[in-house]
Amino acid sequence: MSQYQRILLLADPSLRRTPAFERAVWLARASGAALHIALFDRDPLISAAALVTDTRHTEAAIAQWLEPRRQWLHSETDDLIGKGLNVTSEAVWSRPSQHAILQHVDGFKPDLVVKDVHYEPLLRRVLIAPLDWQLLRSCPCPLLLVNTLTQALPRRIVAAVDASSQSSEHRALNEQVIHQALSMAIQCDAQLHLVYAFSGPQSMIDPAGAGIGPIGELARLLQPQHQQHFDELADAHGVPPDRRHFLHGPAAPTIADFLREHHSDVLVIGSAHRTLFDRLLIGTTAEAMLDAAPCNVLAVKS
Helix, strand or coil, rough: CCCEEEEEEEEECCCCCCCHHHHHHHHHHHCCCEEEEEEECCCHHHHHCCCCCHHHHHHHHHHHHHHHHHHHHHHHHHHHHCCCCCEHHHHHHHCHHHHHHHHHHHHCCCEEEEECCCCCCCHHHHHCCCHHHHHHHHHCHHHHHEECCCCCCCCCEECCCCCCCHHHHHHHHHHHHHHHHHHHHHCCCCCEEEEEECCCCCCCCCCCCCECCHEEEEHHHHHHHHHHHHHHHHHHHHCCCHHHEEEECCCCHHHHHHHHHHHCEEEECCCCCCCCHHCCCCCCCHHHHHHHHCEEEEEEEC
């Protein structure tokens, strides 16, 4: 199983060691990967003034504004280099946008991008897709979104697969999810667990507690097929019976409850490339899992 070679950390503009910063450093140390720290930030007043002032004045103002950020990065980089890590850094005059980040991903070609989770109010999410959601959909390499830091390295990694279909697209995405989860588990000496949430009869009950007839019956017929797909996937990757979990219920809340109960550190999910229509929808499974998960989320594509 290959180790990480190049890790890109999207540093927080607050100029502090956030959970994502610490997790990226620990992963770089565990894997021996080169770590590049990129800090995206800009001052809106200087940007506005640039429209009406001389270019030389604007460039000088930008350089002055970026200087403390560069100094902070240099200080952190020197400290990490002194501890034996291969680290580079840069301060980028740009708001942390999807376009700017993807340009750096394309240039640096990392095996892993690490970023702190940033929560947006519900109303803002309805109007504008959060940056984290945009990166879930568009980042071409594995994206680790960090919302908590409980210990130096993850000890329990959970790979969430989709056993509802045997299509080539589903199989490829499941394989990549397990590959990335297993790679991180090996590098961090962590346990790997496999989960699937089947939205079957237990989740298809009306408030009075009665089944809902034909739909419930259909779910009962489908469950053995999904169970077989799940077991075949687990068998193919050597996941022992005590680390495979066939759950019942809607994916996001059901898996989130499992993660809490089992004190999981990282959830690995698949994020498929979507059509334009799909991208207009709020609350697709990957985005819902990011909002619901009580741990860090590693999103991968096939």
